[in-house]
Amino acid sequence: MEQVKKGDTVQIHYRGRLEDGTVFDSSEGRQPLEFEVGSGQVIPGFDTGVTGMEPGEKKTIHIPAVEAYGPRHEHMIMEFPRDRFPADITPEEGMTLNMSDGQGQVIPVVITEVKDDVVLLDANHQLAGKDLIFDLELVSINGQGKSKIIMP
Known part of the structure; x- marks a missing residue:
């Protein structure tokens, strides 16, 4: 089965929460989040967490603050x-x-x-300095994020 790799465009359902259980974001009731893995569209720990997943797979990832929104300043x-x-x-x-x-x-x-x-x-991001937990479900892998032009 195909696994997520850098450059793939993926669709994923997620629920983000803090260590105390507080949910800060979720795709529940919405379309899944779509992004290109490794492109910087999501926090680094999220990219790392989805890499290697297969369609239909569910898992929970723990992202330290340094791989999320960084420390508070x-x-x-x-x-x-x-x-x-x-x-x-x-x-x-x-x-x-x-x-x-x-x-x-x-x-x-x-x-x-x-x-x-x-x-x-x-002016710190509201999640700066916090470790994050995400419950993930990979919906689909849509292949490479960049279109390729094939010349005849």
């Missing part, structure tokens, strides 16, 4: 002056906002604390 937590918030936004802990880096790049941030004069914003 303290330098990605910043203070933002409260008086620089738009008048129509009342900052609240847990609120997610999008900031611009001045070069057109949008960076999602989460408000972690609201003080009298500043608001603490965390």
Whole structure:
């Protein structure tokens, strides 16, 4: 039977959870996730985890933080002056906002604390620093991700 290898486009159902059992994402009720293995479309540990699977196979993989969204970085937590918030936004802990880096790049941030004069914003990915567990079911292998042109 065919096994997943780098360059294959695959369809896979998944359920992602944290070590405490909290589910953070799932394809349940949706189309399976489709991606090209080894292309950087998914986190490195996910690519590694599906490699070698066969259609119909189910398995659980454990991905350490370093192969997922990396470690948390303290330098990605910043203070933002409260008086620089738009008048129509009342900052609240847990609120997610999008900031611009001045070069057109949008960076999602989460408000972690609201003080009298500043608001603490965390630009770390919400799953940074966390080990992840994925329950996988390989639906299909659709061959090489890149089309080949055959000249007559």
